[in-house]
Amino acid sequence: MLGEGIVKGLAETARNFFGSYVNKERLTTVQFPEERLPQIEATRDFPFLVYDGADPEPGLRCVACQICEKECPPKCIYIVKSADKKPDATGKAQFYPAQFDIDISVCMSCQICVEVCPFDAIKMDVEFEMSSEDRFGGLLLDKYKLAKSNEYYNKIHPTEAGAVDAALAEERAKAKLAAEAKAKKDAEIAAAKAAAPAAAPAPAATPAPAETPAPAVTSAVGETK
Amino acid sequence: MTGHLVTLDQIFVVIKHWLLGFVPGALQPISSAILSVVPVVIAFPLLFAITTVLERKGLGRMQNRYGPNRAGWFGILQPMADGIKSLTKEDIVPKTADQLVHFLAPVVMVIASFLVYAVVPIGRNMVIADLNAGVLFFFAIGSMVELSVFMAGWSSHSKYSLLGAMRAIAQMISYEMPLVLASVVVIMAAGSLSTVTIVNMQAGYTGIWPHWYLFTPWGIIGFVIFMIAATAESNRCPFDMPEGESEIIAGYFIEYSGFKFALFFLAEYLGMFATSAMAITFFLGGWSAPFSFLTWIPSYFWFFAKLLTIICAFIWVRGTLPRLRMDQLMNFAWKFMLPLSLINIVGAGIWHFMPAGFTRWGVVSLLLALSCVLLSRGLRRNKWFHVRTYRFAS
Secondary structure: OOOHHHHHHHHHHHHHHHHHHHOHHHOOOOOOOOOOOOOOOOOOOOEEEEEOOOOHHHHEOOOOOOHHHHHOOOOOEEEEEOOOOEEOOOOOEEOOEEEEEEEOOOOOOOOHHHHHOOOOOEEEOOOOOOOOOOHHHHHEEOHHHHEEEHHHHHHHOHHHHHHHHHHHHHHHHHHHHHHHHHHHHHHHHHHHHHHOOOOOOHHHHOHHHHHOHHHHHHHHHHHHO | OOHHHHHHHOHHHHHHHHHHOOOOHHHHHHHHHHHHHHHHHHHHHHHHHHHHHHHHHHHHHHOOOOOOOOOOHHHOOHHHHHHHHHHHOOOOOOOOOOHHHHHHHHHHHHHHHHHHHHHOOOEOOEOOOOOOOHHHHHHHHHHHHHHHHHHHHHHOOOHHHHHHHHHHHHHHHHHHHHHHHHHHHHHHHHOOOOHHHHHHHHOOEEOOEEOOHHHOHHHHHHHHHHHHHHHHHOOOOOOOOOOOHHHHOOHHHOOOOHHHHHHHHHHHHHHHHHHHHHHHHHHOOOOOOOOHHHOOOOHHHHHHHHHHHHHHHHHHHHHHOOOOOHHHHHHHHHHHHHHHHHHHHHHHHHHHHOOOOHHHHHHHHHHHHHHHHHHHHHHHOOOOOOOOOOOOOO
């Protein structure tokens, strides 16, 4: 009959209309600022710098190798390498970024910086409510704004951070063992040198113990990477 | 009716006469006109504001959404926010547009939309002008909308707006005919072109039942035809071909922005209210109560209650039906609505000349039902479309 489909359609919309008042399950809208959906683990938007320990200044994993700066497709990373070295989380002397800026208004969230970083120092954040009226103050982030603790990283990406932590711990243990073995070997060599020629000249023996720790450290770095 | 209730029913009339008492005699005609016009000019745009929020919330619920719920309590201040937004927007006029006509189109449309309210009886003794050719006035002014639509589409000097305007003209002229023919039966029954007389004819009761023209076979058919044609006249879904967001973006008012756009929007809704008000006047007894024991409720309340019911029906239909294709639209107008409304006039004539009783009901109902079925069969034929092959394409 003419109009049968129209009546069916009207009944369907009426059911939806009244159903949405009775059954909250029907309403799929999430009222954003008040209600939030849990973020999925693969969420990512802008990079941040991971630091170990409590203080971001010494704990920053970044060694200012500048690979991410070179790889960044939109060139939103700017790094100034430090002149001096200071011990990193493992206690080894490294360069550190004197300046590390990311312009997140230029960043395209491609994650290439994360993938090329050999030190697991740069990771992707999940913070997205960053709108600002101040173009440079609000969106050009310096290293203090970028630095976030490893605990935070574990919180936002637990699986990924767990894997990174395990790998880092293993590498650190290996490096420590290698350093110990090297130190032991050097000490043995030094001892042998000192013992065998009893009447050895004094100037030859004195620099040896002073120099031994340095080669041990470099070899450790070589193994880590 | 007791005295107090009569006073409540006539409160606006009483207030008007009381205010007129303060005006010197020479100024009384003009002040009387102003006092009648101003409430209408305030009330119906207010109704427009309420309708926009009702519509958005209703459509939202039909699609299992919340609809606007941020501005004010449950989103009731949304029309205010929309108004402020459209007022503060830049008014862009295309460089190649016919500046004068482009400016005049929304003005003409709003004026036409407001003018038709002159003959709408809002309550007992509440009509701006009781013209003895009120129905004729309504349809004559209603046709001005078509003119302004084409003015807007043509003067914008844009492909989309011209397409929209051409669709609008084709559609509105096609549906104007069933609209007028559907109301002819009412004029035949009432024997008058005055809207006030038409309502007065329907304001009586048999037992508790009112004498609305809806409760006759030709009244039902006439009402349905009138409402379908009114939907098409006001360019609403499923007859929103002239706007067709998905095809020609906004149709004839695509080149309008800011407050002119808001004026088109306002005029469109005012046109919808006016045709709904006319449907109420013709078929639903205007301001008269639906049952004899409810006559103590003021007449203007019943008018606005009926108007809101029809608006809700419009929203419901908009939330349900998809847009028609142009050929479906035209076939429906010329092959179904027009013949049916002509047969309906014949039916009303038979009704008039037969003695009252069940025989009359049976004969007229049979005639109309039969023609309805036969015409819908005719509408179903020739529906097959074939894949077009182009002989010289390859």
